[in-house]
Amino acid sequence: MAQGTARPRQRRKEERPGEILEAAFDEFTLHGFAATRLDAVAARAGITKGTIYIYFPSKxxxxxxxxxxxxxxxxxxxxxxxxxxxxxxxxxxxxxxxxxxxxxxxxxxxxxxxxxxxxxxxxxxxxxxxxxxxxxxxxxxxxxxxxxxxxxxxxxxxxxxxxxxxxxxxxxxxxxxxxxxxxxxxxxxxxxxxxxxxxxxxxxxxxxxxxxxx
Incomplete structure (x- = not known):
């Protein structure tokens, strides 16, 4: 593997916070803070709800x-x-x-x-x-x-x-x-x-x- 080339799994992990933030912004825009469910954010980002808490401690x-x-x-x-x-x-x-x-x-x-x-x-x-x-x-x-x-x-x-x-x-x-x-x-x-x-x-x-x- 060429130096500086990330493995697919590693690259995916690095991109995940940005994907969560993009999905969260879409959900917050559609529903507002109170009505947004983290389950919906996770579904939009294609991850489990627990993954969100790895990067963001709270809603x-x-x-x-x-x-x-x-x-x-x-x-x-x-x-x-x-x-x-x-x-x-x-x-x-x-x-x-x-x-x-x-x-x-x-x-x-x-x-x-x-x-x-x-x-x-x-x-x-x-x-x-x-x-x-x-x-x-x-x-x-x-x-x-x-x-x-x-x-x-x-x-x-x-x-x-x-x-x-x-x-x-x-x-x-x-x-x-x-x-x-x-x-x-x-x-x-x-x-x-x-x-x-x-x-x-x-x-x-x-x-x-x-x-x-x-």
Whole structure:
């Protein structure tokens, strides 16, 4: 066997957590947290119920992991952009939000994620807190880092966006929610909506000509 080539059984074991998370996300999306049965998750993933507990100690752990995995590419993308920011802060934000719209609004799975988390957070505050600590909090802090970077280089004016970078993301939540609730009868032109969001964000953040730098 060539070096680095995994045996079928080993490769299957390595892939199993991802398959469980995908099956769990589908079940949670269809039925919500309370009504989802781990038996159904196991059946969808083609495993036994006991196998789930090898990787995820509880249903709550499984839920948080499933939604975290769905948003992982977005946070990884932002982490790469904000770790050592260089050049235009606005260009960084534009690149990030282009990625966010592609994965969280245009894709059905992203819209389902936002709709599900909003629906479940009020009923299960412990899950909401864990979701915030694992995903939302770090995402907000990364946006704050880029805004402060822009202020520091004179590209952005000092504004409430430093304290509340949530304001920059809220149009994404609105677009995803709108598409989930009204997309079939009142569809948004998502390309124009995204362009309008980014234009408004730039106008609200950018410093005056006397302060801006290249």
């Amino acid at each position: 709550e752990d499984l839920f948080v992991a499933a939604v975290s995995e769905r948003v992982r590419p977005v946070n990884e993308h932002m982490a790469a952009l904000s770790a050592n920011p260089q050049g235009s802060a606005m260009a960084i934000l534009r690149r990030h939000f282009e990625f966010v719209y592609a994965h969280m609004v245009h894709e059905r799975g992203g819209r389902d994620l936002i709709r599900m988390v909003v629906a479940e957070a009020g009923r299960f505050p412990d899950i909401a807190e864990r979701w915030h600590d694992a995903v939302i909090g770090p995402s907000v802090e990364m946006l704050r880092r880029v805004v402060r970077y822009g202020v520091g280089r004179g590209e952005f004016r000092a504004s409430a966006a430093e304290e509340f970078p949530h304001l920059l993301f809220s149009p994404v939540m609105m677009a995803a929610t709108w598409c989930s609730l009204f997309g079939a009868v009142r569809p948004l032109d998502l390309d124009r909506y995204r362009a309008a969001h980014l234009d408004l964000m730039e106008q609200s953040l950018r410093a005056g000509p006397e302060r801006a730098s290249d």
